[in-house]
Amino acid sequence: xxxxxxxxxxxxxxxxxxxxxxxxxxxxxxxxxxxxxxxxxxxxxxxxxxxxxxxxxxxxxxxxxxxxxxxxxxxxxxxxxxxxxxxxxxxxxxxxxxxxxxxxxxxxxxxx
Amino acid sequence: xxxxxxxxxxxxxxxxxxxxxxxxxxxxxxxxxxxxxxxxxxxxxxxxxxxxxxxxxxxxxxxxxxxxxxxxxxxxxxxxxxxxxxxxxxxxxxxxxxxxxxxxxxxxxx
Numbered sequence: 371x372x373x374x375x376x377x378x379x380x381x382x383x384x385x386x387x388x389x390x391x392x393x394x395x396x397x398x399x400x401x402x403x404x405x406x407x408x409x410x411x412x413x414x415x416x417x418x419x420x421x422x423x424x425x426x427x428x429x430x431x432x433x434x435x436x437x438x439x440x441x442x443x444x445x446x447x448x449x450x451x452x453x454x455x456x457x458x459x460x461x462x463x464x465x466x467x468x469x470x471x472x473x474x475x476x477x478x479x480x481x482x
Numbered sequence: 483x484x485x486x487x488x489x490x491x492x493x494x495x496x497x498x499x500x501x502x503x504x505x506x507x508x509x510x511x512x513x514x515x516x517x518x519x520x521x522x523x524x525x526x527x528x529x530x531x532x533x534x535x536x537x538x539x540x541x542x543x544x545x546x547x548x549x550x551x552x553x554x555x556x557x558x559x560x561x562x563x564x565x566x567x568x569x570x571x572x573x574x575x576x577x578x579x580x581x582x583x584x585x586x587x588x589x590x591x592x
Contacts, residue, residue: 412582412585415579466578469531470516
């Protein structure tokens with residue numbers, strides 16, 4: 371079974387803090403994705419990566435950056451957290467030739 | 483105009499009945515279509531995917547794809563209270579990105 375893990379299920383941070391969300395997958399997938407999910411807005415793609423050290427902006431990259439130093443790990447960074455970044459953050463991975471995305475359990479981030 | 487559209491629901495279904503969920507998409511070049519189930523507070527989990535026109539069955543679930551009309555549907559037979567969840571339709575065009583619909587909330591009443 372594909373396993374995608376995320377570093378925290380719940381996280382509370384203060385405005386202005388730098389926040390790191392970590393995602394690890396154990397299936398040697400080339401593609402990894404970060405989404406946020408908000409009521410009424412659905413799943414929105416923040417960034418994705420199709421290879422180590424490669425990244426592409428999704429639909430809402432502002433205020434975020436990413437890092438992929440190893441194939442299995444994809445990190446989402448909030449440089450200076452703001453209250454409007456309070457959300458559920460979901461990581462996913464997929465094989466190169468297959469569109470199926472497998473999701474991690476999610477991190478519910480609250481910025482106060 | 484949203485690229486992938488779903489009725490937000492809730493779709494209320496008696497236990498044992500068939501739940502029918504619809505999804506329309508705008509990109510005619512779309513190649514692959516996915517249905518995910520998401521329980522409240524949890525992450526999406528894949529139910530099934532379909533690439534070709536027609537029907538694809540997996541247990542109590544059937545996906546139906548009509549590329550000419552640009553819709554994909556999901557039927558849940560013999561609906562159970564445990565099927566109560568939000569169902570997300572996702573579409574893959576070129577590349578590796580998926581575009582998700584807003585989801586349809588399904589309530590199965592005992």
